[in-house]
Amino acid sequence: MFSKILKKMECKLGFIQIPSKFRPELIGGSKLPCLTTLNGFSAKIDKYGRLWSIYLKNRFPEGTVVNMIKKEKGYYVFPLNTCEDSTMLEQEQKDKTGKRNFIGEENMKASVIKPYFKYDSITIFNDNILKTKAIENNSIDLIVTSPPYDVDIKYENYDDSIPYDKYLEFTRNWLKRCYDFAKDDGRFCLNIPLDKNKGGQQSVCADITTIAKEVGWRYHATIIWNEQNISRRTAWGSWMSASAPFVIAPVEVIVVLYKKEWKKKREGKSDMTRAEFIEWTNAVWNFSGENRTKIGHPSPFPVELPRRCIKLFSFVGDTVLDPFLGSGTTLIACLQTNRIGIGIEIDKKYCDLAVKRLKSYGITQQKLDEVLQVASSDLNNF
């Protein structure tokens, strides 16, 4: 195990230079370059003893002190804190029993919770967002999600028709958890209805936005998603009579929030085109909803929704979380845009569906090769 302070280029390009004195312990007799893993992600050690992985790219700010350890299945790296002098850290610690321990072991715990599915930069946890220990605090760059709407959708494992006050209590609890998971410059795209009339009229968007702000989230904007689907209407109220007509906007919204700072201080690579930027910064988005029967989930959103949010609000290589993964749509968008994607889904059946969809989107050996190619081309540019 060794500790070191990450330098600017290491953070930006996504590698860790293993100091010569630690190479016998950490690399041993392996012939370089060689392929390995880092925290479960594919990685490569080049002939100069630099360990490259997409996992590291823009993950930690410059100056972060990390511990690195080699285990049977590959390498593990854990942030300790940020500090300007590492000399005091370049030692192993011993706990009270004299057992060898390493600094930052607490940080390791979240990383070793067993995923339901993992392939390189994509991870699914079959877990409850209210209880999960799978996500480290202050580790997420962007959250994109669509929670249950409390409109009596028939999920396998979740009652979607609880009393509204209980629904808002549930909402407060998961919003708080997500707040803790986000980095200080972390952002949050929350897809919810504007309002609802099923089970009584409620101002869902206004209520959830208010709770999000109470929990600590700061407000940035609201995007109107015009699904162009008026068949979602459930009732007219009093037909052609002023007695009690129902008025409903056939739109959903994406509330855009952030944790502490909207402007990113670190540098990163953006991947949207000029046309996309111009179109998407107009906060009325027009594209169709997803077909439930085709997907096999009662309320999927189309890939276009997380794809736009991810490209507009995060850098390439950033970590994106969907705490209500459903059929896995957000992770498909992560695959398409080279982001690290993590999904939490309470229902095993939907986890299986997400895995099936991801596999059909090309999680194959080829994808692994591509990731390694990215690492090598970064190496050539360095």
Ligand SMILES: C[S@@+](CC[C@H](N)C(=O)[O-])C[C@H]1O[C@@H](n2cnc3c(N)ncnc32)[C@H](O)[C@@H]1O
């Ligand atoms: C609106 S759906 C998400 C659909 C998803 N955006 C997609 O494209 O398929 C909400 C999902 O949250 C899941 N869910 C409900 N309660 C949960 C909890 N406490 N933790 C994690 N997942 C939960 C449900 O099983 C459901 O699949």
